[in-house]
Amino acid sequence: xxxxxxxxxxxxxxxxxxxxxxxxxxxxxxxxxxxxxxxxxxxxxxxxxxxxxxxxxxxxxxxxxxxxxxxxxxxxxxxxxxxxxxxxxxxxxxxxxxxxxxxxxxxxxxxxxxxxxxxxxxxxxxxxxxxxxxxxxxxxxxxxxxxxxxxxxxxxxxxxxxxxxxxxxxxxxxxxxxxxxxxxxxxxxxxxxxxxxxxxxxxxxxxxxxxxxxxxxxxxxxxxxxxxxxxxxxxxxxxxxxxxxxxxxxxxxxxxxxxxxxxxxxxxxxxxxxxxxxxxxxxxxxxxxxxxxxxxxxxxxxxxxxxxxxxxxxxxxxxxxxxxxxxxxxxxxxxxxxxxxxxxxxxxxxxxxxxxxxxxxxxxxxxxxxxxxxxxxxxxxxxxxxxxxxxxxxxxxxxxxxxxxxxxxxxxxxxxxxxxxxxxxxxxxxxxxxxxxxxxxxxxxxxxxxxxxxxxxxxxxxxxxxxxxxxxxxxxxxxxxxxx
Amino acid sequence: xxxxxxxxxxxxxxxxxxxxxxxxxxxxxxxxxxxxxxxxxxxxxxxxxxxxxxxxxxxxxxxxxxxxxxxxxxxxxxxxxxxxxxxxxxxxxxxxxxxxxxxxxxxxxxxxxxxxxxxxxxxxxxxxxxxxxxxxxxxxxxxxxxxxxxxxxxxxxxxxxxxxxxxxxxxxxxxxxxxxxxxxxxxxxxxxxxxxxxxxxxxxxxxxxxxxxxx
Numbered sequence: 001x002x003x004x005x006x007x008x009x010x011x012x013x014x015x016x017x018x019x020x021x022x023x024x025x026x027x028x029x030x031x032x033x034x035x036x037x038x039x040x041x042x043x044x045x046x047x048x049x050x051x052x053x054x055x056x057x058x059x060x061x062x063x064x065x066x067x068x069x070x071x072x073x074x075x076x077x078x079x080x081x082x083x084x085x086x087x088x089x090x091x092x093x094x095x096x097x098x099x100x101x102x103x104x105x106x107x108x109x110x111x112x113x114x115x116x117x118x119x120x121x122x123x124x125x126x127x128x129x130x131x132x133x134x135x136x137x138x139x140x141x142x143x144x145x146x147x148x149x150x151x152x153x154x155x156x157x158x159x160x161x162x163x164x165x166x167x168x169x170x171x172x173x174x175x176x177x178x179x180x181x182x183x184x185x186x187x188x189x190x191x192x193x194x195x196x197x198x199x200x201x202x203x204x205x206x207x208x209x210x211x212x213x214x215x216x217x218x219x220x221x222x223x224x225x226x227x228x229x230x231x232x233x234x235x236x237x238x239x240x241x242x243x244x245x246x247x248x249x250x251x252x253x254x255x256x257x258x259x260x261x262x263x264x265x266x267x268x269x270x271x272x273x274x275x276x277x278x279x280x281x282x283x284x285x286x287x288x289x290x291x292x293x294x295x296x297x298x299x300x301x302x303x304x305x306x307x308x309x310x311x312x313x314x315x316x317x318x319x320x321x322x323x324x325x326x327x328x329x330x331x332x333x334x335x336x337x338x339x340x341x342x343x344x345x346x347x348x349x350x351x352x353x354x355x356x357x358x359x360x361x362x363x364x365x366x367x368x369x370x371x372x373x374x375x376x377x378x379x380x381x382x383x384x385x386x387x388x389x390x391x392x393x394x395x396x397x398x399x400x401x402x403x404x405x406x407x408x409x410x411x412x413x414x415x416x417x418x419x420x421x422x423x424x425x426x427x428x429x430x431x432x433x434x435x436x437x438x439x440x441x442x443x444x445x446x447x448x449x450x451x452x453x454x455x456x457x458x459x460x461x462x463x464x465x466x467x468x469x470x471x472x473x474x475x476x477x478x479x480x481x482x483x484x
Numbered sequence: 485x486x487x488x489x490x491x492x493x494x495x496x497x498x499x500x501x502x503x504x505x506x507x508x509x510x511x512x513x514x515x516x517x518x519x520x521x522x523x524x525x526x527x528x529x530x531x532x533x534x535x536x537x538x539x540x541x542x543x544x545x546x547x548x549x550x551x552x553x554x555x556x557x558x559x560x561x562x563x564x565x566x567x568x569x570x571x572x573x574x575x576x577x578x579x580x581x582x583x584x585x586x587x588x589x590x591x592x593x594x595x596x597x598x599x600x601x602x603x604x605x606x607x608x609x610x611x612x613x614x615x616x617x618x619x620x621x622x623x624x625x626x627x628x629x630x631x632x633x634x635x636x637x638x639x640x641x642x643x644x645x646x647x648x649x650x651x652x653x654x655x656x657x658x659x660x661x662x663x664x665x666x667x668x669x670x671x672x673x674x675x676x677x678x679x680x681x682x683x684x685x686x687x688x689x690x691x692x693x694x695x696x697x698x699x
Contacts, residue, residue: 144638278591
C-alpha cells in the first residue's frame with residue numbers, strides 16, 4: 001500500500017472546481033493569442049474582442065477533459081518507457097532554468113555557462129534517483145534567441161534519460177521538436193514515444209500569454225506532451241489564502257487544457273505548477289515554505305480527481321548554500337510531494353528561489369529522494385509470517401545477522417544511502433576527515449564525474465544534431481558552438 | 485489643533501486606511517492648513533514610521549503597500565489645493581518605470597513604484613509589456629531623471645539593453661540614469677549593459693534611486 005497525503009476532503013475538491021469554473025466565466029481568462037481565442041470561440045466560449053478576455057463555459061471545459069489522456073510514458077533515448085505519468089507514480093528531476101550555479105569552492109553564485117550545464121547533466125545521469133533530466137540552467141554565452149534549444153542540445157549530448165524542457169519562444173519550439181525527432185526517427189515517431197515533455201506557463205492571475213497559448217497549440221498538434229506550470233503566488237499574484245491559490249491554479253490549468261485539446265484532442269498534457277506563497281518581509285517566493293508544499297499537494301489532489309497526470313516544483317530550497325536549511329526544506333518538501341503521489345517533481349539541486357543550481361545539492365537531494373521513494377514503497381510483507389519463523393534458533397541472542405534471510409532481504413527493506421549520509425561512528429567520521437554534508441557531497445560529485453561515461457549516440461544522428469544546432473546558432477549570430 | 489490632526493494623519497498611513505487619510509486631507513483643506521505642511525508633518529511621518537518598522541522586520545509588505553496607497557490617496561486629495569496656492573511638493577526626482585516589452589510581470593515593478601513614490605519620487609508607472617519606443621518617448625515627455633526597468637524573464641532582459649542603447653543613440657544617456665531589476669538580473673548583466681544601478685528588492689531600489697540623484 002503506497003502511503004498517501006491528502007489535504008482536501010472531497011467536498012473541498014468540489015468547491016475548488018466549482019469556483020474555478022466560476023472564475024473562468026467571471027472575470028474569465030485573458031487569452032492573448034488570436035488563434036487560441038478563435039478555437040475557444042468556435043467551441044462556444046464568449047470572446048470580448050476589446051480586452052482579449054474569454055468566458056469559457058464549464059461544458060466546453062468538460063468536453064476537453066473527456067479527451068485528455070490520463071496516462072502516458074516518457075521514453076529514454078533507447079526507446080524504453082522509464083517515466084510513467086499517471087496514477088500515483090512518483091518521479092524526480094532537477095529544477096529547470098537556473099541562472100546561477102553555486103561554485104563549490106568559492107561558494108559564489110556565478111552566472112551559468114554551457115560547461116556548468118554539462119556538469120549538472122553528467123551528475124544527474126549518474127544518479128538513479130533522478131528519473132529524468134532537465135534543461136537545468138541557461139547558458140549565458142549563448143545568444144538568447146537560441147538559448148532554449150542549445151540547452152536541449154547539451155542534455156541530448158550527455159544523457160539518454162527522458163527530459164523536462166521548454167521553449168523560450170514560439171519559433172524555437174519547432175526546432176526543439178525537430179532535434180528530438182532525430183532520435184525518434186521522425187516527428188510522428190516522437191509523438192508515439194516522446195523523450196521530452198515541454199513546460200508551458202500561464203501568467204498569474206488567469207492569463208495565457210500569446211507565447212504560452214501558442215506553445216499549447218503547437219505542442220498539441222505535434223502530439224508532444226505539454227506540462228502546464230501554473231504559478232499562483234499566494235498574496236501577490238494570487239489570493240492570499242492557500243485554497244484561493246489552489247482554485248486559481250485550477251482555473252489556469254483547466255483553461256490551458258481546453259485550448260490544448262481544442263487544438264488537437266487526445267494530445268497529452270500535465271496538470272502541473274510551481275506555486276509559492278509570497279514572503280511578506282522580503283517580497284520573495286519561497287519554494288521551501290511548508291505552505292508552498294501544501295498548495296502543491298492540494299492542487300495535485302484536484303488534478304487527480306479529474307484523472308490527470310500531475311507535476312510540481314518541490315525538493316528545492318531558498319537557502320543560498322547547501323546547508324541545514326537546504327537539507328531541511330528540500331527533504332521535507334520531497335517527502336510531501338512523494339506522499340501526494342505527484343508524477344513528476346522538479347526542483348532538486350535548486351537554491352535561492354530556483355535561481356541557482358548546484359550539482360553538489362543534487363547529490364544531497366538524491367539521498368532525500370531515495371528516502372522519500374523508500375517511504376512510498378511502504379511497509380512490505382516480505383515473509384510468510386511476520387516474525388515467528390524468524391525466531392527459530394535465535395534463543396534470546398542477537399544473531400539475526402547470521403540468518404540467510406537477513407542477507408537476502410536487507411537491501412530490499414533498507415534504502416542504502418551513499419557516503420553523503422554520515423552513519424559512521426565518531427571515530428570513523430574523524431578518521432575520514434571530520435567532513436560535513438557539503439564536503440562529503442563535493443567528494444561524491446567529483447567521484448561521479450570521474451566515473452561518468454557518455455551514453456553512446458549513433459554517429460549519423462550526432463552529426464545531424466550538430467549540423468542542425470550549428471546552423472540555428474549561426475542564424476542567431478554565433479559563429480561556433482562552445483567547446484564542451 | 486493642527487498637531488492633533490497631523491498625528492491622526494500619520495496614524496492613517498500607519499493603518500493603511502485610504503478612506504481616513506483622504507478624509508483628513510479634506511479636513512486640512514477646510515481648516516486652511518498648508519497642504520505641503522500636512523504632507524511633511526502629517527502623512528510623511530506615517531510613511532517613515534512604517535518604512536522603519538519594515539526595515540526592522542516588524543512590519544510586512546501588505547502594511548507597507550497599503551501605507552503607500554493611503555499616502556498616494558492623501559496627496560491626490562491635496563493636489564487641487566496645492567494647485568490653487570501655486571505650491572508644489574518638492575520631489576526627489578522623476579522616474580519613468582516599466583516592465584519591458586514581452587514581459588508581463590508586475591509585482592516587483594509595482595512594489596518599486598509604490599516605495600519610490602511614498603519616498604517622494606515622482607513616478608510615471610507605464611505598466612507592463614512596454615515597448616522601448618514608448619519608454620523613450622515618456623522619458624522625453626516628462627524630462628525624466630531616472631528610467632527604472634523590470635524584467636523577470638531571461639528572454640526579455642535583453643530589452644533592458646535595448647532601451648539603454650536607444651537612450652545612448654538619442655544622446656540622452658548622460659542625462660538619464662538607468663536602474664534595472666528582476667529575478668534574472670545579475671551584477672554581471674548590469675555591468676554588461678552598463679546600467680547605473682540595480683537592487684534586489686523594492687526598499688533597496690529607493691536607496692539606489694537616492695544615490696543616483698546624489699541624495
